[in-house]
Amino acid sequence: MSDTQTLIENRPPSVAALFLERVTATPDAEAYRYPVPSASGEGPDEWKSLSWGQAAQRVYAVAAGLVELGVQPEQRVALASSTRVEWILVDLGIMCAGAATTTVYPQTNAEESAFILSDSESKVLVAEDAAQLAKARERRAELPELAHVVVIDATGVEPDAADPDGWLLTLDDLEARGAAYLEKNPQVVKERVGAIDKDQLATLIYTSGTTGRPKGVRLPHDNWSYMAKAIAATGLIGTDDVQYLWLPLAHVFGKVLTSGQIEVGHVTAVDGRVDKIIENLPVVQPTYMAAVPRIFEKVYNGVAAKARAGGNAKFKIFQWAAGVAREYAKVTQDNFRRTGVASAPFGLASKHKVADALVYSKLREAFGGRLRACISGSAALAPEIGYFFAGAGVHILEGYGLTESSAASFVNPGEAYRTGTVGKPLPGTEVRIADDGEILLRGPGIMEGYHGLPDKTAEVLESDGWFHTGDIGELSVDGYLKITDRKKDLIKTSGGKYIAPAEVEGQFKAVCPYVSNILVHGADRNFCTALIALDEPAILEWAKENGLGGKTYAEVVAAPATVQLVEGYVKELNEGLQRWQTVKKFKLLPRDLDIEHGELTPSLKLKRPVVEREYKELLDEMYAGTREG
Structure with missing residues (x-):
């Protein structure tokens, strides 16, 4: 043993x-x-x-x-x-x-x-x-x-x-x-x-x-x-x-x-005040912390917005540094996988060193300067955002688990972490992928059952201990798990194509620095649409520089210039998608999604049915006049 x-x-x-x-x-x-x-x-x-x-x-x-x-x-x-x-x-x-x-x-x-x-x-x-x-x-x-x-x-x-x-x-x-x-x-x-x-x-x-x-x-x-x-x-x-x-x-x-x-x-x-995180990090100087993807998205959008506000030259430097970070992370992770050494070619390493002095070092200081790693869980982190932080020296180890599995069933293994995966099972936890792609788990972390609901328990927990997660995923040959979507969230278009909305949503978050939340819709429809909520501080900063200063968030998102701005990012997103995944139309929401209105869970996950119900009119409007079926 x-x-x-x-x-x-x-x-x-x-x-x-x-x-x-x-x-x-x-x-x-x-x-x-x-x-x-x-x-x-x-x-x-x-x-x-x-x-x-x-x-x-x-x-x-x-x-x-x-x-x-x-x-x-x-x-x-x-x-x-x-x-x-x-x-x-x-x-x-x-x-x-x-x-x-x-x-x-x-x-x-x-x-x-x-x-x-x-x-x-x-x-x-x-x-x-x-x-x-x-x-x-x-x-x-x-x-x-x-x-x-x-x-x-x-x-x-x-x-x-x-x-x-x-x-x-x-x-x-x-x-x-x-x-x-x-x-x-x-x-x-x-x-x-x-x-x-x-x-x-x-x-x-x-x-x-x-x-x-x-x-x-x-x-x-x-x-x-x-x-x-x-x-x-x-x-x-x-x-x-x-x-x-x-x-x-x-x-x-x-x-x-x-x-x-x-x-x-x-x-x-310990301090649960989210508005104090930025103030607390340099004081606490943590060596590790856990967060949900929304926090990393906010930090990324904030850094991008700050660079943009500093003028065109500063923003160009940030964009260049972000590109270098992603390339560096992909190359070093790939080399580590093959050789056990996280190396990069001389030219890329030199560019990385310059970008580190200009951009990354300041980012690490904002996290307190001593951060070894962040654990990210609760929802999928867009890989492009993960690669940006990895290349900047803020190592985000994605993990995976559910309430029913005591949270931590998988985690990326330190230096050998792979962005875009949730790593390997914790020692003592078993995993298998069902014929339909569903992830099944078994081990000492699995719940006893749902309180007072034996029928609901039987729906997800087999007599031999295998738990049905409801998530779809795939395992690499060497045991790394990649989550592709929630089983019930997969969209099947009227043309019979399956789409994982979370994958499209994650890609949009990586290209658009102004997005806060996005919901891709298209089940039983003949094309995909999106409801997009913008990040209030970031878009109001942009508004100030673009002749919309002094307007409320709702007024800014209703402005044609804002719609045009987001349209550019939607086009950029679509260039990297299969034809049937592309977002043909979108609507900007008059306010951000939040916990108070029941649209997000307390861990900031999207409640799709709630959002789709609340904004049904906007969704229907996007399909009006098109032939469904």
Whole structure:
């Protein structure tokens, strides 16, 4: 048996047990960094630290506090909060009490939050602030099981006469009660953790379905213990790393990153405020971070827009450097694949050196200057954008997984990464491609099933453990997986041609620096069309320079000059496509797509049916007067 297999197969039953091991091994080492806004509310945040020992003190107090409130093993405690250090401490506290965390996105509306709390039978809700508390109060009559609400940040929380006695408390109250309970029962946390069985429920994550009610994905303790060991076994992260964690922890991608960190024991800087990323990166100076493709697209568009604003000469230099970066990345990756050395011919290496001094070095500085790699997941990254960053020295390792597979089933292997693929399976995960191209997975990361939905579980999970992902892909001879599309998203035109919309959309994002979101449409139609939403800061900057300054976003996108601008990029896109893939017509949307309107999932994935339903008139207009069939 290899060292890797031994590491994974001899795993403890839970991450709670791993956490206790980590605290014992390195109690004084730094575990978490988190920002504290300055007292005046102006000026930069102050970053504070928690050692593993200090984190454990709070985690154990939360765990004991929950026990004191009467929470039993496997009972659900819901957590509705943005990404912050308290999220991690509370989640670990819930697990150390032997209970299970129900994750709730803070953007979820009151009706859906109530459905999740009710369906999961959550006994306690840990709410971030007054806004999250208000949702629970609004729907309290529908939640007879909900015995307590614990508020993390009590600013602006007012007492309500309608609250039952003891129903509302703060996180400080819970920790104080837990600390007092621990004094009388010092072994309670160790006993609860010691009693956890590997098949016991640890996390219930509700998938934000594109239609109907979300489904609760049941992830037992063993899923996370396996993930922690398998991530460590890849060798991608080490004890000296500093992770910058901003992804939503209610999402499986964010959650899995906390498990790997506990196993390895490195530092994680936690701050979920997306508007603070650019400000935080030079302060945190991470060695790795995870993100979704939309972030890399925004950075790329921002750099391109900044170069364009600097005048024609500056923009030409950027375009040249971007071309060199892509060529350099393709050549060095190809050479590494063939020879094991990421080399480039002398002429290309010389151009790359000049471009590095002019463009790439500044880009790396913006990421904090120490970034070894970024992990990208949740949706496909356009390869041309991936190659640009790779050539600029910001290495994006694409990975792949689903909520149902505990997030990380595949990841690109460090230096041997290949842009445009999601890498190789994690140690211990099996993959096969079905006859129709669907990716099937089996292994210790696969869910137990959908909560209370045996029929839905049976649709995707075979009795021998193979899980149907619903994604289409292909495996290279040496085991790299390429995702081509969602099975249900494949478009079949009325002419019988199959088109993968995500592939066309990704290519457009690589050619048009102003795009924010694009949806390619064409199922049962005789040609493809597109709905395009533009990136507001980038297009308003362009508008200023093109006689449209002072106009609103909606006015700018309605202007003929803007339509003409985008038309040029659509033509450029079509030149690289097969005839039946080309976008014949497009419409610019009056606003960007967003989570609030239900058009994007919290991990910024497009909800196609929602967008197509909402903009049906625009789609129909593009096909009006054409013969369908």
